[in-house]
Amino acid sequence: xxxxxxxxxxxxxxxxxxxxxxxxxxxxxxxxxxxxxxxxxxxxxxxxxxxxxxxxxxxxxxxxxxxxxxxxxxxxxxxxxxxxxxxxxxxxxxxxxxxxxxxxxxxxxxxxxxxxxxxxxxxxxxxxxxxxxxxxxxxxxxxxxxxxxxxxxxxxxxxxxxxxxxxxxxxxxxxxxxxxxxxxxxxxxxxxxxxxxxxxxxxxxxxxxxxxxxxxxxxxxxxxxxxxxxxxxxxxxxxxxxxxxxxxxxxxxxxxxxxxxxxxxxxxxxxxxxxxxxxxxxxxxxxxxxxxxxxxxxxxxxxxxxxxxxxxxxxxxx
Amino acid sequence: xxxxxxxxxxxxxxxxxxxxxxxxxxxxxxxxxxxxxxxxxxxxxxxxxxxxxxxxxxxxxxxxxxxxxxxxxxxxxxxxxxxxxxxxxxxxxxxxxxxxxxxxxxxxxxxxxxxxxxxxxxxxxxxxxxxxxxxxxxxxxxxxxxxxxxxxxxxxxxxxxxxxxxxxxxxxxxxxxxxxxxxxxxxxxxxxxxxxxxxxxxxxxxxxxxxxxxxxxxxxxxxxxxxxxxxxxxxxxxxxxxxxxxxxxxxxxxxxxxxxxxxxxxxxxxxxxxxxxxxxx
Numbered sequence: 259x260x261x262x263x264x265x266x267x268x269x270x271x272x273x274x275x276x277x278x279x280x281x282x283x284x285x286x287x288x289x290x291x292x293x294x295x296x297x298x299x300x301x302x303x304x305x306x307x308x309x310x311x312x313x314x315x316x317x318x319x320x321x322x323x324x325x326x327x328x329x330x331x332x333x334x335x336x337x338x339x340x341x342x343x344x345x346x347x348x349x350x351x352x353x354x355x356x357x358x359x360x361x362x363x364x365x366x367x368x369x370x371x372x373x374x375x376x377x378x379x380x381x382x383x384x385x386x387x388x389x390x391x392x393x394x395x396x397x398x399x400x401x402x403x404x405x406x407x408x409x410x411x412x413x414x415x416x417x418x419x420x421x422x423x424x425x426x427x428x429x430x431x432x433x434x435x436x437x438x439x440x441x442x443x444x445x446x447x448x449x450x451x452x453x454x455x456x457x458x459x460x461x462x463x464x465x466x467x468x469x470x471x472x473x474x475x476x477x478x479x480x481x482x483x484x485x486x487x488x489x490x491x492x493x494x495x496x497x498x499x500x501x502x503x504x505x506x507x508x509x510x511x512x513x514x515x516x517x518x519x520x521x522x523x524x525x526x527x528x529x530x531x532x533x534x535x536x537x538x539x540x541x542x543x544x545x546x547x548x549x550x551x552x553x554x555x556x557x558x559x560x561x562x563x564x565x566x567x568x569x570x571x572x573x574x575x576x
Numbered sequence: 577x578x579x580x581x582x583x584x585x586x587x588x589x590x591x592x593x594x595x596x597x598x599x600x601x602x603x604x605x606x607x608x609x610x611x612x613x614x615x616x617x618x619x620x621x622x623x624x625x626x627x628x629x630x631x632x633x634x635x636x637x638x639x640x641x642x643x644x645x646x647x648x649x650x651x652x653x654x655x656x657x658x659x660x661x662x663x664x665x666x667x668x669x670x671x672x673x674x675x676x677x678x679x680x681x682x683x684x685x686x687x688x689x690x691x692x693x694x695x696x697x698x699x700x701x702x703x704x705x706x707x708x709x710x711x712x713x714x715x716x717x718x719x720x721x722x723x724x725x726x727x728x729x730x731x732x733x734x735x736x737x738x739x740x741x742x743x744x745x746x747x748x749x750x751x752x753x754x755x756x757x758x759x760x761x762x763x764x765x766x767x768x769x770x771x772x773x774x775x776x777x778x779x780x781x782x783x784x785x786x787x788x789x790x791x792x793x794x795x796x797x798x799x800x801x802x803x804x805x806x807x808x809x810x811x812x813x814x815x816x817x818x819x820x821x822x823x824x825x826x827x828x829x830x831x832x833x834x835x836x837x838x839x840x841x842x843x844x845x846x847x848x849x850x851x852x853x854x855x856x857x
Binding site: 276295351355375384438530556557561 | 586588589593595596597598600603604663666669670674680682683686687692694695701705724728731755756781784791792795815816819834841845846849853
C-alpha cells in the first residue's frame with residue numbers, strides 16, 4: 259500500500275479518531291462512571307466515617323438527628339430482612355414460572371406469557387408503591403394480618419412473628435410487594451438458562467422413562483445450577499436497591515422489626531425520606547455513608563450474579 | 577419396578593407441574609390485579625383539566641398536573657438526548673472494536689452490572705456533583721441522573737443487536753474494500769438500526785418511570801416551568817407527593833397520573849419486545 263496516498267492517510271486518521279471517540283464512551287460508562295460513583299460517595303461520607311468509624315457506624319442502632327448521633331445497623335438490617343423475605347417468596351415462584359414457560363406452556367402462547375411476566379418488571383416502582391399503599395396495605399391491615407395473627411399467633415416459636423398490631427405498613431407487605439417486583443428478573447434468567455439445555459439431554463432422560471418432573475429435577479436443574487444461582491443473586495441485588503415501593507410500605511420507623519407486622523426502615527427508605535431534610539453536614543454525610551454501603555453491597559452481589567451467569571454461558575451457549 | 581413406585585412418581589410429577597402452573601398464575605394474577613386497579617381507579621379521573629391546569633392549593637378540588645406532565649417530558653427528553661449518543665457510541669465500541677479484547681469484555685460486564693445499580697445512588701451522586709455546588713435543585717440535574725441510568729440499557733441492547741448482524745455481511749463489505757469504520761457505521765449499524773432504536777425505547781421506558789433519582793436532583797415544583805436550571809416537577813415525584821399526602825383530590829390525581837404513566841411505559845416495553853423478537857427470528 260502506498261503510504262503517501264492522501265486518501266488512505268485521511269481514512270487512517272478518521273479510523274483512529276473514531277476508535278478513540280467510541281473507546282472513550284465505553285471507558286466512561288464501564289470504568290469512569292462506577293469509579294466516580296464510588297469516590298463521590300466516599301468523599302461525601304468521609305465526615306461520617308471519620309466521626310463514627312466504619313465498625314462503630316455499622317454496629318450502632320442510633321439515629322438521632324438532634325443529638326447528631328448516627329448508626330447504620332437498623333436500616334442495614336431492615337434492608338437485609340426485606341430482601342431475604344422477598345427472595346424467599348420470589349425464588350420458588352420464579353422457578354415455577356420458568357418451568358411453566360419452558361416446559362408447560364403451549365408453544366403458541368409462550369411469547370405472550372413470557373411478555374406478560376416481563377411486564378411485571380416494566381411497571382415503574384412508584385406504581386407498585388402506590389398500589390401497595392392504597393390496595394395491599396388496607397387489605398392486609400384489616401383482613402389478612404388479623405386472620406394470620408388469629409391462626410398462627412398461638413403457635414410456639416413462629417407465633418412471635420405475628421405479634422403486634424397489624425397496620426399493613428410493615429415487613430410482610432413490603433416483602434410481598436418487593437417479591438412481585440423481583441420475580442420477573444429471576445424467572446427470565448432461569449428461563450434463558452433452561453432454554454440452553456441441549457434437547458438431546460432431555461430426550462435421553464425421557465427415553466429412559468423419566469417423567470417430566472424427573473427430567474426437570476435431575477437433568478435441567480443440575481445442568482443450569484449456576485444459571486439459577488445467577489438469577490437468584492440478581493434478584494437479591496435488585497431487591498437491595500429497590501426504593502419507591504419500599505418507601506411507601508415500610509413505615510420509616512427506625513427500629514429493628516421483631517415481628518412481621520412491625521414497621522421498619524431500610525437504607526433506601528432512609529435515603530428517600532431524609533436526604534432532602536438533612537440539615538446538618540454530619541446528617542447528610544451519614545446518609546451518604548448508607549448510600550455507599552448500599553452501592554458497595556449491590557455491586558458485589560451483582561458481580562457475583564454476573565460471574566455465575568458467565569459460567570453457564572461459557573458452557574452451553576451455542 | 578413396583579407398581580406402587582410408579583404411581584408415586586406420577587403423583588409427584590403432577591404435584592410439581594401443578595405448582596408450576598400455580599406460580600405462573602400467581603405472576604399473572606398480580607399483573608392483572610395491578611393493571612386492573614389502575615384502570616378502575618385511574619381512568620375515570622382523566623380529564624382535560626389534568627393536562628391543561630396547574631395545581632390548585634392543597635385540599636381544594638380541581639386543578640391539574642400540567643406542571644408535572646411538562647416537567648416530566650422535559651426531564652425525560654434531556655435524559656434521552658444526553659444518554660442516547662453516549663450509549664450508542666459505547667455499544668458500537670463493544671460490538672465492533674472490543675470483540676476480542678479482554679479489557680473490553682471486563683468493561684462490558686461492568687456495564688451489565690450498572691444496569692441493575694440502585695437508582696437512588698445515582699441520584700445521591702448527581703446531587704453531590706451538580707446540585708450541591710450550584711446550591712439549588714435543577715431540572716437539568718434530573719436529566720443527567722436519568723441519562724446515567726439510561727446509558728447502560730442502551731449500551732447492552734446496541735451491543736447485542738449489532739452482534740446479531742451476520743459475519744458474512746461484514747466480510748462482504750470488507751471484500752469490497754470498505755474501511756473498518758465504514759463497515760461499522762454504514763453496514764452493521766444500518767443493518768441493526770431497528771435494534772438500536774429498540775434499545776433507545778427500552779431506555780426511555782426505564783427512565784420515564786424513575787422516581788428515586790429525581791427526588792434529589794430535579795426535586796419538585798408546584799408551578800409549570802420551562803427553565804431547566806430551576807427545580808422541576810415530574811409525574812413520578814408528584815405521584816409520590818400526592819399519594820403520601822392526606823387529600824382525596826390528590827389521591828385521585830395520583831391514580832390518574834399513574835394510569836397514564838404505567839400504560840405509556842407498558843406500550844413502549846411491548847413495542848420494544850416486539851421489535852427485538854422480530855429481529856431475532
